[in-house]
Amino acid sequence: MxxxxxxxxxxxxxxxxxxxxxxxxxxxxxxxxxxxxxxxxxxxxxxxxxxxxxxxxxxxxxxxxxxxxxxxxxxxxxxxxxxxxxPDAAPTPDRIVAARVAAIRSLLPDLARLIADHPGALLEDKRQGFALHWRGAPEAEAALTHAAQEALARLGDGWSLQPGKSVIEIRPAGxxxxxxxxxxxxxxxxxxxxxxxxxxxxxxxxxxxxxxxxxxxxxxxxxxxxxxxxxxxxxxxxxxxxxxxxxx
Missing domain, CATH: 3.40.50.1000 (HAD superfamily/HAD-like)
Known part of the structure; x- marks a missing residue:
């Protein structure tokens, strides 16, 4: 520095x-x-x-x-x-938002079941993406990271994986x-x-x-x-x- x-x-x-x-x-x-x-x-x-x-x-x-x-x-x-x-940007076209939301909705039931197996973990629904948090369940890190990687593979192109502190996130690429x-x-x-x-x-x-x-x-x-x-x-x-x- x-x-x-x-x-x-x-x-x-x-x-x-x-x-x-x-x-x-x-x-x-x-x-x-x-x-x-x-x-x-x-x-x-x-x-x-x-x-x-x-x-x-x-x-x-x-x-x-x-x-x-x-x-x-x-x-x-x-x-x-x-x-x-x-702020004040032109909104993403409705058809693109709808397609992203639908893609994420299809993943949420399996992710919710996984979260239920790890008390203290959290699924954060961001509509056009999601985040898996394990701050309250440190032992779940490997399972949640693997789940996010599998979700990315299912979603295909146009999405990215964002790791962070006790969290991993799927969001639109760009x-x-x-x-x-x-x-x-x-x-x-x-x-x-x-x-x-x-x-x-x-x-x-x-x-x-x-x-x-x-x-x-x-x-x-x-x-x-x-x-x-x-x-x-x-x-x-x-x-x-x-x-x-x-x-x-």
Whole structure:
């Protein structure tokens, strides 16, 4: 990692655009996605950052964007499903969405039976994809990983496998979090600013790499050894840094 500590500690809010993953970055990971909460102080500071940067703040998440409205508020732009669900983008044609949903529906009964055999494991239905979580059932990792690989083989072309921390996901191939960051940089609120991206997992690597390629900063969160310029211990450290920057 290059030594950017001084620059990071004195970051000029007028010159940067801010991009955050959600789970594991802004909020601590919980056994179930629906149990994740955002601290009131961090939600307030994100709102202040949005105002101070005149809108140059976005969240890029693997969740569906609608899931985050109650957590971060309606103002912050959210690119969901690893960037596939981009705010104000032309919607994916109905026939393509319907075909994807039908393909995933055909897999869910077998996956649900597998999850039932591993108490503590979780099947997350994302409509145009799914995720298998084993944080609550570590012994299920091999079985769930194998099931996801088999599902990918059944689905065929046009789908990708995304591993993560105690999770493996099937999603449509194509856009990723890096694509989403680059799209945000073309929008008026972000244009001309250097990106700084924060992420904690393998699916954040494209976002971190795109920030660096655009002359910005990549910040890795937590213990996963991601290629980045700087590392923070986790959401609490990020919240403390952001609060300090806003007070400067």
């Amino acid at each position: 290059k030594d950017i500590t001084a620059e990071f500690c004195a970051l000029d809010l007028e010159r940067f655009a801010f991009f955050f993953d959600f789970d594991g970055t802004l909020a601590e990971i919980a056994p179930r996605p629906q149990d994740v909460v955002l601290s009131p102080g961090l939600r307030r500071d994100l709102g202040q950052l949005y105002l101070r940067t005149r809108g140059a703040v976005a969240i890029i998440t693997g969740r569906q964007s609608s899931e985050l409205v109650s957590l971060v508020g309606p103002d912050l732009p959210v690119a969901g499903l690893h960037g596939m669900d981009f 856009d990723d979090k890096g694509t989403a960051l680059r799209r945000f940089l073309t929008l008026p609120a972000f244009r001309g600013r250097r990106p700084i991206a924060f992420g904690d997992d393998l699916n954040d690597l494209p976002m971190l790499a795109s920030a660096q390629a655009a002359g910005g900063i990549a910040v890795a969160m937590g213990e996963v050894p991601l290629a980045a310029d700087l590392r923070l211990a986790g959401p609490e450290a990020l919240a403390a840094w952001l609060n300090e920057r806003l007070a400067a």
